[in-house]
Amino acid sequence: MIDKKELEKVKKGRESWEEGTLGKTLSKRGERREVFTSISGTPIERLYTPESIKDLDYEKDLGFPGDYPYTRGVQPTMYRGRFWTMRQYAGFGSAKDTNARYRYLLEQGQTGLSVAFHLPTQAGYDSDHPLSMGEVGKVGAAIDSIEDMQILFDQIPLDKVTVSMTINAAATVLLAMYLSLAEEKGISPDKLGGTIQNDVLKEIICRGQYIYPPGPTMRLTTDLITYCQKNVPRWNSISVSGYHIRESGSTAAQEMAFTIADGIAYTQACIDKGMDVDSFAPRLSFFFNVFTNVCEEVAKFRAGRRYWAKVMKERFGAKDPRSMMMRYHVQTGGVTLTYQQVLNNIVRVGLQTYAAVAGGCQSLHTDSYDEALCLPTEGAVLVALRTQQMVAEESGACDTIDPFAGSYYVEALTDQIEAEIDGYIKKIDEMGGTLVAIDEGYIQKEIQNSSYQFQKEIESGDLAYVGVNKYIMEEPPATGLLKVDMALGDVEAEKLKKLRAERDNAAWQKALDNLREVSKTEENVMPAVIEAVKAKATVGEVCDVWRELFGEYRPKEFV
């Protein structure tokens, strides 16, 4: 905390500056606008001084890296020890197409993999399902069975590379395939490192890849967490995601607040299953967005880390420091990219990368500049990866820990965002918790209101967007876009037909029957899912067992 006398001096100095130097300038020429706000609508002061952080208590509010409350970072050496994991989310076409992209990325110095599955896999349908028409291989790899998984990871050392999988409602099935594949390759589960997204609440809030109603889907989520805690100790069994909340229109503070609200719901669900908080919380991880307003993003990450540490310690009584650490992956903001003057996106991603790093992320995906037009082409992916490497090697951001700390502005903003998060968490608690807030559409409506507000500000010109509402140019249509062959749907359907004809259908039937029986009890489903995928049950077939038992989720729309 700053000394009272010092503060008094600063106050006097500021007042005389306002009357003198500043006053003179303002009387001649006003500022560019009456009120300045961040992209999230947070009011921004002209100048931040020691007065703005007069209540800051260094020990209590900031502390040291690797120590509670982790405001300054979760590791004691941060990037002086080693850089974050550079992990590009990738997947398109067949398992074979995607495998080729992975091997290319690893050759270029990428240090982890991140699997994008196509929408049918994410929604628990096989490639030959009527709802999969037109979607096969479009936004990710077409994975139906363990045979596709074998091709996807061909010649990739699963004990050396960490793998992240963006799969949620069908997470148990894809993790079961991955674990079975590792077993085939002779790698024991304790050697496997990676992350599975497994965050179904944000699917219901904003991402749309849900299958089952909240109750049963949360059971699958917690079964997976419990299973990993006992059998795959280095696996991050959930990645609580704010990324998509932000993409669908929230502010920075809302992104952090609603993600923490989801994190609280998962933690409570595991505790309700009888687990000790410190037995699973060290393997909870997070996933956030990052926009172009560098200081606001840095403040968001710092505020989130501090708030989560308090939640785990004070609300859940965690004792293991690892339970209190908010470790997270970041992806640059897809929605910030413009199809107008598409090369400008490289600069946006550059600033966002710097913000993610200055904010202390553990792994990072940088968007390719052409993602506003199509799936990323190889050249654009390379620029995106090089952007991370430049920030790591050239910017100096990694030479010292938490470089923005102590900035009057960033510290004040960190406090402000934390207060906003706290306001939301209290409000959600009063409503009866996250599940109630989602069911009543409260979270969805808050996000939609922010999205609407943002659109209005872009259209009124209050918010400038280069190439969109300012510095607009006529330009020729983009060429050389990546396209997925529409015929892939037929190829995958043919593969499925062959798989179903050639597998041992008696063993397959037995495994699915067993899964059905286990799913009716309170028992953990994971071992039965593993048996089913080994017997070559497809994603759709496993998910259908639960569709029959649990029913399908139909969201209420809050438009």
Place this chain on the structure above:
Amino acid sequence: MADKKIKIIVAKPGLDGHDRGAKLLSRIFAEAGMEVVYTGLRQTPEMIVEAALQEDADVVGLSSLSGVHSHFFPKVVELLKEKKLDDVLVVGGGIIPLEDIPELKKAGIAEIFGPGTPTPTIVDFITGNVRS
């Protein structure tokens, strides 16, 4: 019937979950005085056309960000024709490569609005081209 409200179905065909644009536009259309029915996610062309028929819609707005527009959008137009709903205005938007647009227009989609389109442009297009 000069002051009859324009009725619009806003639909998300396929498995795509990106509904920020669809929801935002639903609100913008309502503010512009239209009657809006938002279908939610995971609609088949059959479901969308059935909704248009049931609701006696003047306009169908399709949103896709997962690359399935070339498959779904023309199918909706085709089914509308089968149901003798030829005069329903069909518009689309999302992440749609410019090179795909001529073919979509040939198939009967009146206009495609890419990311960053000012919402008044979309509202004006609809009010200017809807059946009278």
